[in-house]
Amino acid sequence: MQTRARILIPLLAAGLTATACTGGGATPAATQNTQAAPAATGQGATGELPRNETLYTTGTQWGPPANFNPIREWDSATGTKGLVYESLFHYDPNAAKLTPWIAESGSWVDDTTYEAKIRTGVTWSDGKPLTAKDVAFSYSLGKMETIPYHNIWDWLKSVEAVDDQTVRFTFSQANYQEWDFNLYSRVIVPEHVWKDRSEEDVLNGVNENPVGSGAYMYQSHDQDRVVWVKRDDWWGKTALGMEPKPRYIVDVATPSNEVAMGMLLQKGMDMSNNFLPGVANLVKGNFGITTFYNEPPYMLSANTAWLVPNTTKKPMDDPAFRKALAASVDVKKIVEGVYGNLVKAASPTGLLPQWDQFVDQGVVASDGFTFDTAAAKKALADAGYKDTDGDGLVENKDGSKISLTIEVPAGWTDWMEAARVISSSAKAAGIDVNPEFPDFNALVQKRGEGKFDLVVNNERQLSSSPWTYYDYIFQLPIRKQQNTVNFGRYENKKAWELVQQLDRVKTDDIEGMKKVISEIQKIHLQEMPIIPLWYNGLWSQSSTSVWKNWPSSAAGTPKSAPVMWRNWLELGGFETLTQLQPAAG
Secondary structure, three states: OOOOOOOOOOOOOOEEEEOOOOOOOOOOOOOOOOOOOOOOOOOOOOOOOOHHHHHEEEOOOOOOOOOOOOOOOOOOOOOOOOOEEEEEEEEEOOOOEEEOOOEEEEEEEOOEEEEEEOEEEEEHHHHHHEHHHHHHHHHHHHHHOOOOOHHHHHEEEEEEEEEOOEEEEEEEOOOOOHOOOOOOOOEEEHHHHOOOOHHHHHOOOOOOOOOOOOOOEEEEEEEEEEEEEOOOOHHHHHHOOOOOOOOEEEEEOOOOOOHHHHHHHHOOOOOOOOOOOOOHHHHOOOOOOEEEOOOOOOOEEEEEEEEOOOOOOOOOOOOOHHHHHHHOOOHHHHHHOOOOOOOOEEEOOOOOOHHHHOOHHHHHHHHOOOOOOHHHHHHHHOOOOOOOOOOOOOOOOOEEEOOOOEOOOOOOHHHHHHHHHHHHHHHHOOOOOEEEEEOHHHHHHHHOOOOOOOEEOOOEOOOOOOOHHHHHHHHOOOOOOOOOOOOOOOHHHHHHHHHHHOOOOOOHHHHHHHHHHHHHHHHHHHOOEEEEEEEEEEOOOEOOEEEEOOOOOOOOOOOOOOOOOOOHHOOOOHHHHHHEOOOOO
């Protein structure tokens, strides 16, 4: 839920992480972490923490916490980024603007120079001051080739601390869209703790006892949970005028959505960011459960779920096959049968409803696709895929058997059912697709290494710009390990050039953005490197037994994101924590 919340999870949020069930949880395929996480210490058991001061969450982590390394945005323990480590800005999706955080301000001083002013009084959890030097150091880590944000150094020439409160970024060219994203998605780490770490340790290190600037510190963990404890000296109480209310946050790794629901109903869970079936009954029953809306769709929108073909394997390397596969998927059956209309079918472009103004309807009319089994069969035949042995399933052009596997994580019940629908509807069109449900972490590893046929993914969340969406689809070059983008390993230099062109359009030039996006959409719909399926909800079901004042559409309530998915804490998830109130108060 990985951000599937599960989904797995907005760029904007930066989106990405959780899972099918999770929106923010889903993590990009991660490089294998060969180091063990630190042993549990301190108060970790539920019974040892005062219930009225503790917030229990679930829906992002789908196994033991692998590490506490904020550079690993895809599989670090929930809260590592956002609770412990912070970014220069947050992004407010409601106001569509950056919110100053560690930086009190930032601006382009000329076409290729950006300066950020760092707040005074920001301190690390070990008491040392956070300065512009830490900011410069953190962005400089990207010079290491394996670091996820290494590519910013293709256009970032230098970063320097002009003084303790001023950091200057000088670019060879200004990628305005991408820079806004980086401002709220890149964490700042303490130079005095990280400066002597090797590249291997920066990327793959467990980072025991993390030292961050955020409102929480590591307390303990065990196989199914991480416990964070609030810093009494957090700088934001004064500088930002806000303070998270729970003294302890315990994020629990639940093995399935059903287990999460049981804990929620038994008041042992305060917020579940899983997809839970029967939401209408939960909300309308006398269970003390709340969602953002009290009627369908119940949830905010978070990301687009896609079917991702591995374009390095036959026949997924053939655009004609991919287009036929797209036409074979009965998305309506998923929307109605699996989700009960809690989600909506995606447009052929896959752009979220919040980005409707950027959809070129002319391109959709000429090159889009719809579910049509007969059309899918004809497209396969026209492209040379025929059923030569009479079993109802087509073979490759050379006559070899086609047998594809679609993989989604075990326990993600909604995605599991969706995979079954995709399998059955593909077979109806003559394509042999069979579902498999591996362990989440195993799937993450396979996805990153390109060892799959088909996966469902929703890694890119709502963000400040559709640029993040197309960066996910088309980013080049392909690397040995694709941790966060282009899992299908699709290579199209023209498309990637257009994405880079979009990146250089100023964020307030809407018409300029539309022009480039139209060209990108045409390539997407003609080539189908990913197949948009449905718009995933920002799954969030909250209990009012211990905490109240959850975000909702009702008047007078918070409107921030009620979610702990990876990369969503900078998109409003943290702000939600500051507005909670004790139910007994």
